[in-house]
Amino acid sequence: GYATSTFGKWGMGFFDTSGSPSNQGVDHFFGYNCQRHAHSYFPTYLYDDKQPFLLPGNDGKTVGKTYAQELIQNDMIRWVREHADEPFMMFYAITLPHGRHEIDDLGIYADKSWSLKQKSYAAQVTRIDSDMGELVDTLQELGIDKNTLIVFTGDNGSSFNPKSDIGKLFEQSSNDLRGYKRGMYEGALRQAAFARWPGTVPAGRVDDQPWAFWDIMPTFVELSGATPPPGYETDGKSLVGYLKGGPAPKRDYFYWELHTDAPIQATRFGHWKAVRNGITKPTELYNLQSDPGESNNVAAANPNLIAKAEQIFKDAHRPDPNWPLTGKSEAHAKSAVAAWALTRERVKQEWAPPGAVERPASGTSSTPQ
Template sequence: MKKKCGSLGVFLCMGFVVASAVVGAERPNIVVFLADDMGWGDVRCNGNEKMITPNIDKLASQGVRFTQCYSACGVCSPSRSAILTGRTPYRNGVWRHLSGNGPSHLRASETTYPELLRAAGYETCHVGKWHLLSKNQFNNPEFPQPGDHGYDYWFYTHNNAAPSHKNPNNFVRNGEPAGELEGYSAPIVAHEGIHWLDEVRDPSKPFALSVWFHEPHAPVATDPRFSSLYEGDRNAKHLGNITQLDFALGALLDALEERGLSENTLIIFTSDNGPEGKGGATGGSTGGLRGRKRNDYEGGIRVPGVVRWPGHIEPGTVSDVPVIGSDIFSTVLAVCGIPQPTDRTIDGVSMLPAFEGKPVARKTPLFWRTHVSPPEDRLAMRIDNWKLVANDTMTAFELYDIPNDAQEENNLAQQMPEKTEEMKKILVKLWKEIEAEGPRDWWEGEKQKPKSGGKLSY
């Protein structure tokens, strides 16, 4: 693997010193839960009375629920990369859904929050889906694996649980295939996280745990005890799959409570993008928002968002402040007393003010670019109330006042040409900056191949 060195190595050492010098409080543990293809409307606490999600709802009642929480992309690999790096996906190299073979991956040169926490004395663990490598790179030491991005322990799959959520056989634990596992994916993932808490981690150290579920991504397989809760509904399997995830989340939350860890643990729950399918019997709910997965309208990128931090967040808080997946990076560093890197652009900001419903100060506007296949690239940018949606060539634009038109039914571009032009100029400039920082050759045909040693230059 390409090693980090020079100024970044110095920064990591400095991060350790600063974090070790935090005075007056024990450093908090960090747990980040991530659902896969869960729509904004797929939880009861966001108004879907059909859903049975008692643990997510309880988490919201104990902390803050964000009504305008966004993933950093309309598909999963890019949005996951932003969570770990605080950087919009095109900057960090994960510019599209990493479904096949190719050079793209989360670059070794990127700095993740688990890396910085590990350098500061944290124990780190990832359980569940990864999907930050191309298929040919999974569990291949020539490419950066979770251990190269800051995790001491990892139990992961490339993409989906296979052959489905039931009895998956494609998990790898610290480089070794785990074989066929009996049960359903989310409870299996939660059980592994509990095993790590009890049997692996050093209890004298603070910890950071990533729990990235596969549910409710297709192909769905649901334990009958959960699908039966929706008996008679044509979408019972999918709905039950979300309750299956909720059950697994609850098991881990109970484990934290039983071990006396809850009070000093920051918990974040969100999703990687909006729901798959067309709704009804074929997918989840956007809560009435326009668009779905693979789309930069609200339904493709607005997702559930809940944060609990006892003693720091007033229980039952509802925040309308827009936040995005890349903010997780900055927030985790802020609560752990670790400085952000200064040698690169960080798009995310700390959500700490938003925990109280106060606005956050952004240098970089909220930005999305979701690539499916030409000409289906889409871009979007939000500044305050205003959201601009553009086509892939940035020649056609739509303007929406999101707080007053969350369904994006009223395109104001022609009615407000001056505001549209103002937003357009900012978007074009922002994209040029992002494009210049990322590995442009990867997204221009993905023609770059590994050299003789099998290693890439990124």
């Protein structure tokens, strides 16, 4: 079998739930086990597996003395070295360059005539680059890089309003795509990615055929030879042939659904893209081949395509009482308010979980064996 690990941010469930990393096939976890907690890059604590440990000199409110990403990166490199002689699968959920845009070293941006937030964001992006470089260097040093597939991507398209301070400085709208994070237009959904597997993934190949992150699971299932457990379901398609130089897998459509205050949906079939910004809103239609910026809504001229898109919205949606298309459920709304209130109170108190320990200086695991 494979040794498995996750580093960075885990947001699928706390340790006493079915969503805990240890209940999801993860042998080793290191980082934040909370989306809200991960907004601080100088938190009062992190987790080494289930064991919380303290970060000296941090209050969780400001730039402190111990940069979380440094510890996460170091533990990741340590784990790769320890498992270099066996098959492994690692999910590296790097928090950078997410808000609050904090970093321990502004580096080459320190003297720029930018705001501190702009400098910090740029330094975070550069830090990702150097950290990924260290990972590749380590794989090469260990002699396993040609037998290791790396897939690198983000979790959304443009992150900022083009009119914001970061959006303007870094020209977030320069891709000529409409929208940004938390939307259903291409500027929010399209995300570049790269795959590295020397000798297997064709070097230098650049391709614009679409695929989706839900294709990663069936890809890894095929590569590992694993037998999916009973009840395994996926909307994804294996990318193995595509990664080796073939065409992207064919499918009937892509489907997206996002639950903000008003749930929104989108589908792409062929070169057509449909967007519905709320269950009571009209469905919009765009021809991505001639209009990738989604500036010309051609819904009125294509009633048959609108009917097809709305049928996809109906067929692809999986009803769940926690995520109704009519809006946030009362229980969900209350739990979100309560969770953020608790987070703010804990930040004010410079809280750490009961049982948090001092981490050994050597960086070895503090989890009892």
